[in-house]
Amino acid sequence: MDELFESVTVGKLELPNRLVMAPMTRSRATEDGRVTELTAEYYAQRAGAGLIVSEAVQPCVRGQGYVWTPGLHSAEQTQAWRAVTDAVHREGGRIFAQLMHSGRIGHPVLYPDGGLPVAPSPVASGMQLFTPDGMLDHPVPREMTPDDIAETVADFASAARNAVDAGFDGVEVHGANGYLIHQFLADGTNRRTDSYGGSIENRIRFAVEVVAAVVDAIGPERVGLRVSPGNTVNNISESDAADLYPELLRAVAQYNPAYVHIMEAGDRALTKRLREVWTGTLILNPHPTPEAFPATVDNGVEALRDGVADAVAFGELWLANPDLPARIKAGGPYNKADRDTFYGGDHRGYTDYPVLGA
Structure with missing residues (x-):
């Protein structure tokens, strides 16, 4: 297990260990997207992580995909996050904000104007949104115009600047798990015939533009990119992941971001290929086989020993074990995560997991 406790460099940060807290939506923000003192307590409890990557944060109003999720697109939201980052830093931790636009995984009830969610193409998810009043079918999204695309790229850059103003050490651009950037990457959701669709070169364009804009806004040492090759979550489908992701990482490399974070989907051979392509710091959420969910400590040690990762990210383990190191x-022993309290609610299943000796 000693490998987990070696230091590693991410951008200009020297992490004291290789244990990364993966981003996990917890749906405990206010209706207007502000985090609370409870959020600050939650992350401060887990400041022993080499790096915390926050729950997904919407960079704009139309980027929201779930109820009670936080944003970084208003002054009030930015100020609220300051309490979180201050609390983490007081405990000696480091924290990046994950910026996520949900794309078609959204619904008009989430937006003040009641408009449709946006996506690269008008392809519905076939899924539903949870609301306190019941489940709602995701509608067919509105296809983004070139102006929409440019505006959204700018939204990511603006949210990144807000993140730095809020005290975050950096941001992670969420290009995984079936959300907007992934929707552009995947040929099952991207049916465009312009310069953002069709070929691999065109389908990676939006992701590369977002990374470039965020790097320009806050500097490469403060930027990471998360991807999930072959992951079918949120009904995403991609027929050419083995060819697309090496090209994406090559294109992103010119901007020299601090790290790439791979959400592995049971294809270790592809992970090894991407490791060869990406020579910078690689964080892996290790799932070497389709059955390896949730990731275990042994999965992480194996990934480090095999040289396919520089650091390993865990989700449920951190959720249930604030003192994971x-x-x-x-x-x-390890606390078992209570799945009934993953989303929404109060301190229960959030800040009340016991530490050793409690």
């Missing part, structure tokens, strides 16, 4: 060193 101490538990790993002690050989456990």
